[in-house]
Amino acid sequence: MALSPDKVHEEILEIMDRSAAAMKQVVDGYVAQRTRERDIHWLALQAAKEYTAAHVHARRLLGPTEPLGNIHEVKKALHDATEEVEHYALYMEVLIWYLDNKPCPVKDWQRYGNPGAYGWRFGGSFEDTKAVWPYSYAYYTTRARVCKGSSPWGIAAILACGEGGAVGWHHMMSQLDPSDPFFARIVPIEKEIVADELYHGPETIAHLAATPPSEQEFEVVKERIKQVRAKELRQRNEQFLHPLGEAQMQAIEGNFVNGRTEPLTLFRNVHLRSLEKDDAKRQVIYAGREKPF
Numbered sequence: 001m002a003l004s005p006d007k008v009h010e011e012i013l014e015i016m017d018r019s020a021a022a023m024k025q026v027v028d029g030y031v032a033q034r035t036r037e038r039d040i041h042w043l044a045l046q047a048a049k050e051y052t053a054a055h056v057h058a059r060r061l062l063g064p065t066e067p068l069g070n071i072h073e074v075k076k077a078l079h080d081a082t083e084e085v086e087h088y089a090l091y092m093e094v095l096i097w098y099l100d101n102k103p104c105p106v107k108d109w110q111r112y113g114n115p116g117a118y119g120w121r122f123g124g125s126f127e128d129t130k131a132v133w134p135y136s137y138a139y140y141t142t143r144a145r146v147c148k149g150s151s152p153w154g155i156a157a158i159l160a161c162g163e164g165g166a167v168g169w170h171h172m173m174s175q176l177d178p179s180d181p182f183f184a185r186i187v188p189i190e191k192e193i194v195a196d197e198l199y200h201g202p203e204t205i206a207h208l209a210a211t212p213p214s215e216q217e218f219e220v221v222k223e224r225i226k227q228v229r230a231k232e233l234r235q236r237n238e239q240f241l242h243p244l245g246e247a248q249m250q251a252i253e254g255n256f257v258n259g260r261t262e263p264l265t266l267f268r269n270v271h272l273r274s275l276e277k278d279d280a281k282r283q284v285i286y287a288g289r290e291k292p293f
Contacts, residue, residue, distance in 0.1 A: 002056040003218055004150045008207035010268070015222060016161055017203055017263035019229040020168030022256040024264075025248065026244060027172040033243035039182055040098065044109040045133075047091035052113030054084035059116070074173060092187045098182065115140050131249050135238040139231040146224040155212050161225045164201015166268070169236055171196050171266055201269040226257050236249055 032037060054194045060077035095104065111118075112133060115126035130137040143162055148154045174190035176183040212218065230253045237244050244252070 001213040002069055003215055005090075005209040005212055008212045008218060009206055011218075011222065012157065012205050012209075012225065012229050013162065013202060014268045015225055015229065016165050016168065016267045017265060018256055018259070018261045019165055019232070020176070020266050021264045022172060022261050023168045023236065024172045024234055025252050026240070027169070028174075028235055029237070029244040029248065030240040031176070033240075038241045038243065040095070040104070041106055041241050043091060043098065043186075044072050044104050044106045045112045045166065045239050047088055048110050048174070049113040050084050050088035050091060051110075052117035054081045054088060056114050056116040057084060073085050073224070087193055087196075090192070092094055094182075094185045097185070112113035112227075120189070124280065133238060135234040139228070139235040142231045143228045149223065150221065151217060153208060153211070154217065154224065158225055158228060159223050160201050160204035160208070162228055164199075164204070165229055165232065167194055167198050167201070167246065168264075170197070170233070196272055198267075199228055203268050208258075230257055 057077055057080040061074060061081075063246070095220050103223075111124070113128060118126040119122060126137070126140070142160065147158055150158060170193045174194055176185055176187055176190075178184045178187045213221065233253055233256065235247060237249055252261075
């Protein structure tokens, strides 16, 4: 029996919702073991991650074979790069405030993030980061590996869950206690990022689900999505300077991969709008927002 679009859409978004629920346990671990050093570490790395993402999107403006003819690609690349730069600037404002204008103590923090930025902005090799942030390295290399062995449909689904799935972390960070002076500055940023990016995964998955793959391929793709999402759990724990130990991470990861984590309804509650309406909404948001830089 052929897979229905609704089944494909629902099952992938449920994986993302399970991932978000598992991510809550990682964020809870950070809060329970919180120190100023952990605050600075995750914040600096997140700012760098947003910045490297902006570079990757900006390079897409140079990438299309016919950039002047591909209007949608040019607009989307510009929008995506602008969005990431705004997020970077918001995080950096908090970091500068938290450090009282002193230098960031996190070694090599500006080199953190998407491997697509290496050899262009930063020089060196992404391989060099393996010794510094092994779990971040594993996240990106695992994603590349499972994509390499997938069909075009599978690659698109895996990447959509990577882009949209990170919202699970931002959502959990948006639930931090706003009575804390540090969190009071973080929570509005996280809420803004969730509003900006929550649609990314569900929107793409909805389009992919309209032409579902074979049942056999779908099962393979789901397992590969789980592999990548599990690696992000480790990546975020590393970003927090490992508040959760190996046994705890194995339990969280195992429960998620094996479907024992009770899913949220974060992604499955997204109201999917048309691309045209999204573009109009973004124009209104960005036209009315005071730029932080």
